[in-house]
Amino acid sequence: MKITSVKSRILSYDLDEELGYSQQYYNRRTAHLVEVRTDDGLVGWGECFGAGNFALGNKAIVEQVLAPLFIGQDPLDREVLWHRAYKMMRDHGQKGMPLESLSGIDIALWDIAGKAAGLPLHKLLGGAFRTELPVYGYGMMLKRGEDLPQRFHDEALELKDRGYAGLKMKVGIGPREDIKLVEAVRDALGPDGMLMVDANHAYTATEAFVVGKALGDLNVEWFEEPVAPEDRDGYRFLTSKLDVKIAGGEVEFSRWGWRDLLEGRGVDIAQPEVCAVGGVSEYLKVLTLAHTNFIPVINHVWGSGIAIATNLHLLAAMPDLPGAMSAVQPMLECDTTPHLFQDEILTEPLDVHGQVARRGTARVPDKPGIGVEIDLDAIKRFEIS
Structure with a gap:
């Protein structure tokens, strides 16, 4: 062949x-x-x-x-x-x-x-530890000219009712304003609802420390990309000083880029992006590095149904860390904002959001390869180059 x-x-x-x-x-x-x-x-x-x-x-x-x-x-x-x-x-x-x-x-x-x-991808990787995955939804994107705290509060209530295991929100307009946004969402979710905060490297380490202290008090699950990916010292400072877990790595590349980040304990949660890190081949090496350093992995997922399907397999084939009878299971990240490419380019939609609403989890595809087929007519409809 x-x-x-x-x-x-x-x-x-x-x-x-x-x-x-x-x-x-x-x-x-x-x-x-x-x-x-x-x-x-x-x-x-x-x-x-x-x-x-x-x-x-x-x-x-x-x-x-x-x-x-x-x-x-x-x-x-x-x-x-x-x-x-x-x-x-x-x-x-x-x-x-x-x-x-x-x-x-x-x-x-x-x-x-x-x-x-x-064979499905997870079989090529050694088999599935799980056939269904909890899903956390990310939304609450920034928008100009609106009462963002109220908008985030209302959106969080809506997403909470859809059955996601947790929610992730955006921040990055300024430390004080961002803390108010998180307070609004925490109010909507209640004291125990799983909440993650993504800054997309908006802060200096000093600013991130101030925000991170507040996030710890607000029972936030993790603080994602608080500082620029180049600021390794900033990441190490935050992981050592804050109670809230620091997550990151979506824009780190290859095993060599990840080696220093992981060995230096720059993150508490590793978030490799399979569509950026070097593909499945390189993702597997990064996963091994992370687990060798006893750092849990929760994949970053941003993209179409192809990216979602690929990550369902990778998460299915991921061993528990640490291995225990009641280990915390990995979660699938899924964009809740309008995204036609999640399903409309597939001959059979994954319908992750519908699956979450019906039973709270998403099934791992079991067809050969990544388990989805592409609708070429839909591709032609959206293709620009």
């Missing part, structure tokens, strides 16, 4: 309302899918992290830099191909967009491997 083509499919559509986080406001939804075809007729699908114009930049890397290294090769030689590609890119970028681009291709190769073997 040989790879015959590697193609990027960039999808986009306009949102009905503007959404924001600490770094920007946006009004378009974008996804970067990767389609890998073989001479046996098998097709694998992957996804690259990075929205908007970053997706267009990654398309060039996928098709002009990486594709020539993969076409004509055996798609089952995933490890050989990964290292060959990484070696060729090493002088030009060991992080960021090159790794995002490689991630999409690698995920597609695992999809092909599963289809070739007639």
